[in-house]
Amino acid sequence: MARTLMTLGCLWLGISGAMAHADDADDFPRQVTDLAGRDVTLMSPPQRIFLAQPRQLYALLTLMQAPLERVVGWAYPLAVFDPAMAQRLETRWPSLATLPALSRASTPGLDSEGLLALRPDLVLFDLSQRSRIEGSPLAHLLSEVGTPYLYVKFNRHPLEDGPASMQLLGAVLGEEARAKAVDDMIERHLAQIDQRLRNITERPRVLINIAPGVKVDCCRTNLHNGVSDMVTRAGARNLAADLAPVSGATLSKEWVLAHPPEVILNTGGQWSKGDGIRAGIGVSQQDIEADLQHLVASLPGWPALEAVQQGQVLALWHGFHQGPFAIVALEQIARWLHPEAFADLEPMATFAYLMQDSELSTQDGHFWARLPLVH
Missing domain, CATH: 3.40.50.1980 (Nitrogenase molybdenum iron protein domain)
Known part of the structure; x- marks a missing residue:
């Protein structure tokens, strides 16, 4: 055979x-x-x-x-x-x-x-x-x-691996022109973000929480890879980065309470198992907000965290660091962390360009949202 x-x-x-x-x-x-x-x-x-x-x-x-x-x-x-x-x-x-x-x-x-x-x-x-x-x-x-x-x-160091992989595939598939256009776009957007961050000294402490509820309720994180690369490039400090010399870790709920973050960034998707945060095609902003509220309420002590009180609990589609879309996540994270400096960024337009889907918009679904403030 x-x-x-x-x-x-x-x-x-x-x-x-x-x-x-x-x-x-x-x-x-x-x-x-x-x-x-x-x-x-x-x-x-x-x-x-x-x-x-x-x-x-x-x-x-x-x-x-x-x-x-x-x-x-x-x-x-x-x-x-x-x-x-x-x-x-x-x-x-x-x-x-x-x-x-x-x-x-x-x-x-x-x-x-x-x-x-x-x-x-x-x-x-x-x-x-x-x-x-x-x-x-x-x-x-x-x-x-x-x-x-x-x-x-694509997902180890997304901002570096993605463009390198795209250039390789462009050469193999005879799509060098499109690969170069994508690479040039990413370089322009990165340069813009880097230039504006030179005048920003504040670097908020961010807890990265990977797919909460899917395997554990809290808190799988990245230390020096994955989403951590985008958080750092967007002008923040990864809360867990200096605490363990490994590539990944699971932090306890109690550890988070002892090291309170200023921002909590969760990844979400549409997994068939677990009780994760929803995000993506067919998901509404209200769906994501409800899932964030459920997450916070289910973790003892979390409602008292400053990040929760200030509405700095965020959700981002997990797929952004599983393909050539890391620049989209970076732009949205930068908008969240430094809204005055990056209010003009259009991550959804960047996503539509990369997907070659001019009709992709928030009418199809939501790929990010934040916990609403409780007044």
């Missing part, structure tokens, strides 16, 4: 190369360096891409007008994380609803034969998967059939 699949894979590589547009094929073979530092040679423009992480689709739709024309399958559907966003994307690309998936679990083991049966000519892995892929039977089979694979990453 495996030998048959490998033969089919080899045959398909020849076919896919012939299918590529002649002007694109002229630039191949092409060597690129992925986010793991691996030099990889692609013999022809990829036409059948497999996504080992469904949120990699965000990068493709940011780069390409019709990404589903070149995606043949994924490890598991985006709907596992965000069914509402998946449904919206299905209205743009109906074939997304029937895109082959190897699993319905969020942390599947990749089935080598199932993957090769899709005849991919490029496999995208997240860099976090590298320890499981390198030296594995799957890596050996991909090498045997001549299917290149690349590592990309």
Whole structure:
């Protein structure tokens, strides 16, 4: 069975190369360096891409007008994380609803034969998967059939990893112009934020609370990565950053009371399990506010925190640091932390540009909100 699949894979590589547009094929073979530092040679423009992480689709739709024309399958559907966003994307690309998936679990083991049966000519892995892929039977089979694979990453250091991954994908997919336009936009927005922050000395203390209610009620946090990068760049201090020399931690409710933050920043989504804060497509501002009120009321002592009393309890869509959208989160965080300096930023317009969705607006849903003040 495996030998048959490998033969089919080899045959398909020849076919896919012939299918590529002649002007694109002229630039191949092409060597690129992925986010793991691996030099990889692609013999022809990829036409059948497999996504080992469904949120990699965000990068493709940011780069390409019709990404589903070149995606043949994924490890598991985006709907596992965000069914509402998946449904919206299905209205743009109906074939997304029937895109082959190897699993319905969020942390599947990749089935080598199932993957090769899709005849991919490029496999995208997240860099976090590298320890499981390198030296594995799957890596050996991909090498045997001549299917290149690349590592990309977005959520470790989003403001750096996202643009680097987008430039890599732009080069691989022949979308260099769009990748450069996105990179230039991000650089302009970053420069504007950095310039204004030079005149701001106040750096509020922010507690980062990752997906409260999904795995624990409080408080999974980032120390020197993920959302922490955006909080720091937006002109604040991550409350937990200096307390533990590790990349992540779970803080107790009591620790928070002993180290009161000035701002509490939570991430929210539409997970199928747990009692998390809602955010995203189809979610109203009132939904998010109600969830923030429930969170605060359920944690002993929290209603007395200054951040709660001042309405500085915030919620931000979790997906902003899972794709090329970190600049959107940065702009909204900057607006919250320093409203006078950044009142003119338009993070929703930035998000619509990256999604290539001119109709994306708060009429579709809410991706952030704050706890209303109680008078």
